[in-house]
Amino acid sequence: MRLICIGDSQKNADGRPCSTLSEAISKGHISLRITGKEGVLSALRHFPSDIAVIQQIQPNPMLVQMIRNNRFSIPILIITRESTAESVAAVLAAGADDCVPITMDPVELLARLRAIVRRVSGVGVTSQTITIGRLMLREDTREVLVDDDMVPLTHNEYDIMSLMVRRRGNLLNKSAILAALYADREKPASKTVDVMVCRIRQKLRKRGIQTPFKTSWGMGYRLNEEAFLPFGARHEDDMEFAPSSARESSMPITAGGNITAGLPDQHQ
DNA sequence: TGGACAAGTAACGTGTGTTA
DNA sequence: TAACACACGTTACTTGTCCA
Structure with missing residues (x-):
């Protein structure tokens, strides 16, 4: 697996992986390329990778949005130090595939990286x-x-x-x-x-x-x-044909602010 | 059951790009 | 540069749902 690590915080501005990610990379024999957020588009363009990992203090959808706006369909996982339900929901809605805390066990992080890559490369989904x-x-x-x-x-x-x-x-x-x-x-x-x-x-x-x-x-x-x-x-x-002003479903979903996070992911 | 509220939709105004 | 087309956002009204 080829992983590109993007630094989007002062601590990891050049993209150097945090200790959790470093351990996951070493356990998974993953090839790594690092970049700061300034050179992210160029790095994605010139170094095809299987997954991008963005390291942020707090989930921020702007970088994800920039990547998606430039039509990069690479799966994105965000590692964050501090998060709220709303901020996680925002980055997932912007196109990130997962958002995990920096305290996550490296073994679980590695499993998630592999699962996302497997899912995105699966049936019915190509890069375009x-x-x-x-x-x-x-x-x-x-x-x-x-x-x-x-x-x-x-x-x-x-x-x-x-x-x-x-x-x-x-x-x-x-x-x-x-x-x-x-x-x-x-x-x-x-x-x-x-x-x-x-x-x-x-x-x-x-x-x-x-x-x-x-x-x-x-x-x-x-x-x-x-x-x-x-x-x-x-x-x-x-x-059945729905009425013109169809209310397709009225079943209440479990209340909560972060309604996109924590649900089963989409790509089969 | 009725009031409050959310969602659906048509109509309209505004801004922007295109073309003659 | 004016006319036109189109996209977008807002408004007003209707309809559906929730809840006391």
């Missing part, structure tokens, strides 16, 4: 394309296709769709979506997310995807993977 049944998301061209028919999404609509697909299986609340879309900009009203999700739904509905997202009342949205399964592979419930 994610496929879920009839849905194909091309990250290199920022295109979304249903049955090979392109869905004309705007920039923000694509970003929400991409976020939903990459975090499929996880519930995403509106603030997390806004944090991912507007990492370093002033965020609009959360109602904006409702409107953009509604527009995506309308466009997908025209292509026969009736309930692309499940709504959890008061909590957020989740990708409805079954809606994208080919006809005949879906449950009866999903074959």
Whole structure:
């Protein structure tokens, strides 16, 4: 496994791995390359790696957002010294694959690194394309296709769709979506997310995807993977046409601020 | 069951890019 | 440079859900 270690704190500004990561690397016979956050894009471009590890004092979505905005689909694990549920949710929503404390046992850290790499390189996922049944998301061209028919999404609509697909299986609340879309900009009203999700739904509905997202009342949205399964592979419930103002789900999800963290991850 | 609140949606205003 | 198209955000209204 090839690992690129990115320093995003004063203590590890040049990317030198912390002791926990160093031990995991030595146990796992991992080839290591280090970089500071200034040279991260160049390093990712010139030194293909299997996974990126960002070391931060507190989870900060800006660096993850920058990597994703430059269309690097490399899996990202964040090692952090101090974290809150909200800050972990923000980096996961921005596109990180995992966020772990620096106190984690090196053995578990190594296992997580391997699991993420295995998951991302698995069936249905390539570095540029994610496929879920009839849905194909091309990250290199920022295109979304249903049955090979392109869905004309705007920039923000694509970003929400991409976020939903990459975090499929996880519930995403509106603030997390806004944090991912507007990492370093002033965020609009959360109602904006409702409107953009509604527009995506309308466009997908025209292509026969009736309930692309499940709504959890008061909590957020989740990708409805079954809606994208080919006809005949879906449950009866999903074959029904939803009303125009569909409330796909009203089942309350366990309350809590960090609703994206701690749930099973998405890539199968 | 009804009020409060959240979510869905259409309509509209504004900003920006494109084109003649 | 004006006209136009489009994306985006806001507003207002409707609908659905929760809870006392």
